[in-house]
Every structure is written in C-alpha cells, then in structure tokens.
Amino acid sequence: MRSAIRCLVAAVFLLSACAAPSADSGGRITVFAAASLTEGFGELGELFEAANPGVTVEFAFAGSSTLAAQIRSGAPADVFAAASPVHLTTLVDAGLATAPAAFATNRLQIAVPPDNPAGISGLADLSDPDVVLAVCDPLVPCGAATETVFEIAGIAPEPDTRERDVKAVLTKVRLGEVDAGLVYRTDVHAAAGDVTGIEFPESAEAVNVYPIATLTDAPDPVTAAAFVDFVRSQTGRDVLAEAGFGTP
Amino acid sequence: MTTRRVRRRIPVLLLVPALLGLAVLVVPLAGLLVETPWTRLWPRLASAEVWPALRLSLWCATLATGICLVLGVPLAWLLARADVPGRSLLRALVTVPLVLPPVVGGVALLLVFGRRGLIGQYLDAWFGVSLPFTTAGVVVAEAFVAMPFLVVAVEGALRAADPRFEEAAETLGASGWYTFRRVTLPSVAPAVLAGTVLCWARALGEFGATITFAGNFPGETTTMPLAVYLALESDPEAAIVLSVVLLTVSVAVLAGMRDRWVRRAA
Numbered sequence: 001m002r003s004a005i006r007c008l009v010a011a012v013f014l015l016s017a018c019a020a021p022s023a024d025s026g027g028r029i030t031v032f033a034a035a036s037l038t039e040g041f042g043e044l045g046e047l048f049e050a051a052n053p054g055v056t057v058e059f060a061f062a063g064s065s066t067l068a069a070q071i072r073s074g075a076p077a078d079v080f081a082a083a084s085p086v087h088l089t090t091l092v093d094a095g096l097a098t099a100p101a102a103f104a105t106n107r108l109q110i111a112v113p114p115d116n117p118a119g120i121s122g123l124a125d126l127s128d129p130d131v132v133l134a135v136c137d138p139l140v141p142c143g144a145a146t147e148t149v150f151e152i153a154g155i156a157p158e159p160d161t162r163e164r165d166v167k168a169v170l171t172k173v174r175l176g177e178v179d180a181g182l183v184y185r186t187d188v189h190a191a192a193g194d195v196t197g198i199e200f201p202e203s204a205e206a207v208n209v210y211p212i213a214t215l216t217d218a219p220d221p222v223t224a225a226a227f228v229d230f231v232r233s234q235t236g237r238d239v240l241a242e243a244g245f246g247t248p
Numbered sequence: 249m250t251t252r253r254v255r256r257r258i259p260v261l262l263l264v265p266a267l268l269g270l271a272v273l274v275v276p277l278a279g280l281l282v283e284t285p286w287t288r289l290w291p292r293l294a295s296a297e298v299w300p301a302l303r304l305s306l307w308c309a310t311l312a313t314g315i316c317l318v319l320g321v322p323l324a325w326l327l328a329r330a331d332v333p334g335r336s337l338l339r340a341l342v343t344v345p346l347v348l349p350p351v352v353g354g355v356a357l358l359l360v361f362g363r364r365g366l367i368g369q370y371l372d373a374w375f376g377v378s379l380p381f382t383t384a385g386v387v388v389a390e391a392f393v394a395m396p397f398l399v400v401a402v403e404g405a406l407r408a409a410d411p412r413f414e415e416a417a418e419t420l421g422a423s424g425w426y427t428f429r430r431v432t433l434p435s436v437a438p439a440v441l442a443g444t445v446l447c448w449a450r451a452l453g454e455f456g457a458t459i460t461f462a463g464n465f466p467g468e469t470t471t472m473p474l475a476v477y478l479a480l481e482s483d484p485e486a487a488i489v490l491s492v493v494l495l496t497v498s499v500a501v502l503a504g505m506r507d508r509w510v511r512r513a514a
Contacts, residue, residue, distance in 0.1 A: 063481075065481040065482065066481055068481070069480060069481040069484075132363075132378070132381065134381075134463070137464070137478065139478070139481055139482050159465065160381040160463065160465060160468075161380075161381045161463025161464055161465050161469070162463075162464050162465055163463065163464065164459075164464070164478075172463070175358060175359075175362060175364065176362075176363060176364040177358065177362050177363050177364070177380050177381075178381075
C-alpha cells in the first residue's frame with residue numbers, strides 16, 4: 001500500500017512538473033473573438049506567430065455575448081475582440097478590459113443556398129411566412145443588427161430559429177436546412193461557393209463596428225498588447241479587408 | 249446464519265474520496281440554491297418566460313417518453329428474447345447514443361432528417377414534413393437521446409427474468425402477444441417504470457441534440473435547458489430561477505415515481 005501511495009505521489013509530481021509553464025515560454029496568449037472573425041483572425045494569428053517566433057496564439061471563437069459572459073466568469077483570456085461595442089463596453093465598465101479600439105466594420109447580407117429554393121431577392125422576401133429563415137439571437141451583435149435592418153425596412157419576418165452565433169446561421173444555410181439566413185458579408189465571403197450572398201441597402205444603416213481590447217487580468221499583457229497592435233497595423237487591416245471587413 | 253452488528257471502522261482511504269465524491273455532486277446544486285434570489289423568486293417566475301419553456305419541456309419530454317415506450321419496450325424484448333442474428337452487435341448499437349455526445353447526435357439527426365437529409369428530403373418532398381426547427385424536431389431529438397436508457401433498463405430486467413413462466417404460458421396455448429402482455433410485461437414492470445423515469449428525466453434535460461437539430465425559437469423549440477443557457481448570458485439571475493424550476497420539477501418527479509416504484513417492487 002505504501003509503495004502504491006509513493007507511486008501516486010511521484011506520478012502527481014511528474015504530471016505537475018509537465019504542466020507547469022516553463023519560464024522562458026515566448027508568450028502564449030488566448031484571444032476571445034467573435035465568431036465572424038474566425039477566418040480573418042485565424043490568418044492573423046498565423047502571421048503573428050510567424051513574426052514572433054516562440055509565441056503561440058490560441059483562439060476561442062463564439063458569439064460575443066457568450067465570450068463576454070465567460071470573461072465575466074473569470075475565463076483566462078488575454079484579448080477580446082467583439083462584433084459590437086456593447087459587449088466590450090460592459091467589460092470596460094466592470095474594470096475587466098481597458099482601452100477598446102475599433103479595428104474593423106462589418107454589415108449584413110442575406111445568405112441563401114446556391115439554388116436559392118425560395119427565390120429570395122431582397123429583404124422584403126423574408127416576410128413570407130413560407131420562407132424558412134434563420135437569424136442570430138438578438139443577444140449577439142449580428143442579431144441586434146438583424147433587428148435594426150428589419151425595423152428600418154418596416155418588416156417583421158418570423159424567423160424559424162434564433163442561433164447563438166453567426167456561424168451557426170451560416171451552417172444552417174450551408175446544409176440547406178433554411179431558405180435564407182442573415183449573416184455578415186464576411187461569412188458569405190468565407191463560405192464562397194456554398195452559399196450565395198444577396199446585398200440589401202438597409203444593411204448600410206446597421207454597420208457593426210468591431211472593437212478589440214486587452215483584458216485587465218490578461219496572463220500575458222505584453223504579448224496581448226502586441227497582438228492588438230498587430231491587428232490594427234496595416235498588415236492586420238489588409239488581411240481583414242481581404243476577408244471582407246471594412247475599415248472603421 | 250446470524251450476523252452480529254459490528255460498528256465497522258470506515259477506512260480513511262475510502263472515507264475521504266467518498267466524501268469528496270459526495271461534495272462534487274452536492275455542492276454545485278447547494279450553491280445554486282444559495283445563489284437563488286428567493287425574495288424575488290415569485291415575481292420573476294410570474295414575469296419571466298418560464299412558463300412557455302416549462303410547458304414545452306414537459307410536453308416534449310412526455311411525448312418523447314411515450315415514443316420511447318412504444319418503440320423501446322418491444323426493442324428491449326427483441327434484444328433479450330428473440331433469436332435474431334447479430335444480437336450483440338444490435339445491443340451495442342442501441343447503447344451508442346448513451347455514450348455519444350448529444351451534439352453529435354444532433355448533427356447526425358440533421359444530416360438524416362434535415363430538409364436535405366437522407367430521409368428528410370423524402371419527408372419534405374412527399375409529405376411536406378420538415379422536422380428541424382419544429383416542436384416535433386425537439387421530440388425526435390429527445391427520443392433519440394433518451395430511448396437507450398429505457399431499452400437498457402428493460403432489457404436487463406428481461407434477461408434476468410425467468411423465461412419459464414413465458415414458456416409455461418405458451419404451452420398452455422397463449423399467443424406470443426398475449427404472453428408478452430400478461431406474463432412478460434408484468435414481471436418487468438418495475439424496470440419499465442424505472443426506465444421510463446430515467447428516459448423522461450434525460451429527455452427533460454436534453455440540450456445538445458435539441459439546439460443542434462431543432463434550433464432555438466421561443467415557444468417552439470426553446471425548452472428549459474436552452475432557456476437556461478440563453479438566459480445565463482443576458483440575465484444570470486433569470487438563469488438561476490429557471491434552473492431552480494427545472495431542478496424542482498426533476499426532483500419532484502423522480503421522488504414521486506421512486507416512491508411508487510419502491511412500493512410496487514416491495
């Protein structure tokens with residue numbers, strides 16, 4: 001029995017030795033980013049790692065409200081990039097983030113399956129109750145923008161599902177489960193070929209401005225600040241523009 | 249044989265992990281109750297969107313359990329009694345949803361019963377039926393996830409039951425269906441009830457497959473677990489209130505059913 005305990009202690013010690021971060025790890029940051037940034041930030045992360053050998057960037061992509069809730073609950077993130085100022089402002093007010101800066105803009109498009117089964121050509125077509133429609137939940141920025149464009153257009157379509165983030169809406173369109181979904185133009189860009197994007201003029205009235213900030217409790221504030229600077233640099237802007245984002 | 253009641257000393261090496269295990273299970277629920285805004289509970293219950301979600305949850309879980317009973321008990325019988333080839337493979341297949349992450353189940357359901365799914369495309373084309381984003385979709389997702397609980401419980405009891413009673417009934421001229429109804433089923437009734445309760449509880453708590461397959465729309469597909477998850481981000485207090493309601497319902501049903509089950513089994 002005693003030797004068994006000794007083995008256990010040794011094993012635990014070995015494990016903890018493995019898990020402990022080495023002192024000279026060249027920085028490892030966790031970036032929480034809105035789901036719509038999946039492609040753009042994925043590429044920026046690789047470029048940042050290439051420019052800073054030894055640095056690792058981990059991403060968590062989800063709906064901005066989900067990420068904000070996780071940060072409030074103490075998730076160990078270094079950087080937060082949201083799809084609208086609301087979710088970052090609440091964190092700044094709570095003292096959890098500092099100095100948010102706008103770095104990109106985005107606007108909505110209607111995404112339809114390539115064969116466009118419901119013959120959608122504009123926002124007004126979404127009012128047809130026979131159209132199976134997916135939108136973002138009003139909690140997340142794309143859902144808030146969706147409500148705004150409906151209001152501006154003076155229509156009240158009945159969505160069939162309110163998804164938790166914009167990528168979930170995109171997936172439903174990709175699978176052909178819905179006739180139309182309201183997503184960002186960057187999502188249509190990312191899913192080129194699988195979905196068709198339809199522009200509508202009201203989207204210009206509901207442009208989402210994306211802010212980014214380092215978090216107060218960032219485990220690695222230096223690398224975090226460097227990443228924020230990189231996102232806002234010319235390279236960052238070029239990569240995001242390539243992904244379909246606008247500049248603020 | 250007489251047994252002397254000895255106060256056995258519990259070995260510390262068992263007691264400490266046992267108490268830790270208990271704490272792991274009990275502390276989170278106790279914490280939920282501690283954090284509950286009891287003074288504001290009633291107004292919140294009256295105002296919040298609790299009732300549509302709760303009604304939908306109870307309704308869907310009950311319907312799903314009904315489907316599981318109608319399909320699952322015969323399936324359990326087939327696995328336990330009938331001489332079918334590849335029975336052990338079938339048995340393994342039936343238990344897959346038990347260990348499958350529910351969200352994977354949701355993806356699978358979407359690919360099969362979705363509008364463009366393997367079966368869903370024909371449902372849509374021939375009958376105009378589309379399951380995703382409907383209450384029926386919630387029921388299907390819950391039945392998919394919960395049925396193994398019932399099948400496993402009933403099948404275990406059937407295999408443990410003495411088949412000689414059934415053989416006797418059949419030698420006395422009873423038909424197979426009559427034997428099943430009057431001999432087999434009563435002998436495993438406690439297991440059917442226990443399986444039903446587990447199945448219902450699992451269906452009531454279903455989240456992953458539901459949100460993946462049936463989506464989220466209040467009154468249509470937003471069941472209580474979905475409502476809890478959604479509320480957590482916008483209004484944590486509402487999430488706590490919803491959680492307490494769900495916890496109360498589950499515990500009440502489990503306690504009620506368990507009493508009856510114990511009494512019948514005794």
